[in-house]
Amino acid sequence: MKIMVLFLLTTCISIATYGQKHPTKNWLSKKFKSADSILIISHHRTKGHHESDSTGKEIPIQELILNNKPNYSIVKERKLIKGQAIDSLINILGRPSIRGNFALAGCFSPHHAIFIFSEAKTSYLNICFDCHREESSEDLFKLPNFDPKRWDELKAFYINQGFTYRLK
Numbered sequence: 001m002k003i004m005v006l007f008l009l010t011t012c013i014s015i016a017t018y019g020q021k022h023p024t025k026n027w028l029s030k031k032f033k034s035a036d037s038i039l040i041i042s043h044h045r046t047k048g049h050h051e052s053d054s055t056g057k058e059i060p061i062q063e064l065i066l067n068n069k070p071n072y073s074i075v076k077e078r079k080l081i082k083g084q085a086i087d088s089l090i091n092i093l094g095r096p097s098i099r100g101n102f103a104l105a106g107c108f109s110p111h112h113a114i115f116i117f118s119e120a121k122t123s124y125l126n127i128c129f130d131c132h133r134e135e136s137s138e139d140l141f142k143l144p145n146f147d148p149k150r151w152d153e154l155k156a157f158y159i160n161q162g163f164t165y166r167l168k
Contacts, residue, residue: 001013015142031116031123032090038081038113040089044074046126047135052157066121076165085161089114092154093125096149101148107131111115111166112158114163116140129155129167 032038045051046064053059079090092148102149110128132151136143146154159167 009108022065025090028094029090030141032086035118036119038086039070039078039091039113039117040081040161040163041070041078041113042076042111042158042167043071043113043164044076045109045111046071046074048128051107056115063103064110064113064126065122065124068120070113070122076111077163079161079163085157088157090148092144095150097144098149108133108135110134110138113161126137127154 043064044059044062046060046062050061051059060066063071064074065071107130108128109130110126110133112127112129114127118124121139123139124145125134125136125140127134129151132148133145134146144150155167
């Protein structure tokens with residue numbers, strides 16, 4: 001009897017601990033599905049090297065977020081996503097990473113972002129497709145590492161949503 005109870009207890013703990021196929025996908029799905037809205041954008045640079053205009057004058061680097069809201073003055077393209085597009089984004093961002101060492105470039109000049117609006121909170125993921133680096137709000141730090149497949153899927157997602165800016 002003790003062995004049976006021990007077996008059942010061990011099985012229940014194992015299922016509770018390891019039974020979820022993709023724990024990242026679960027919390028991410030909950031975050032996205034409970035959001036008031038999700039906005040994807042392309043934008044002028046918010047980090048990285050300084051750029052100059054046609055006269056040689058330096059263009060100042062702008063902030064992505066101002067007063068807990070997107071800085072719409074830097075937005076080039078934007079789209080509120082719903083339904084199947086949200087599900088696709090959850091699948092891309094929430095799947096486990098492919099293991100391996102991946103080289104990163106050092107430019108970090110992001111031109112795309114994802115905003116998740118919930119009540120008075122704005123979460124974000126700022127993305128650089130050139131060097132394959134990203135930064136996020138603190139509440140998204142649990143996202144898995146971005147592997148080459150995730151970068152390709154995310155870029156294809158933006159293109160499928162009609163975006164063209166800085167998506168060579």
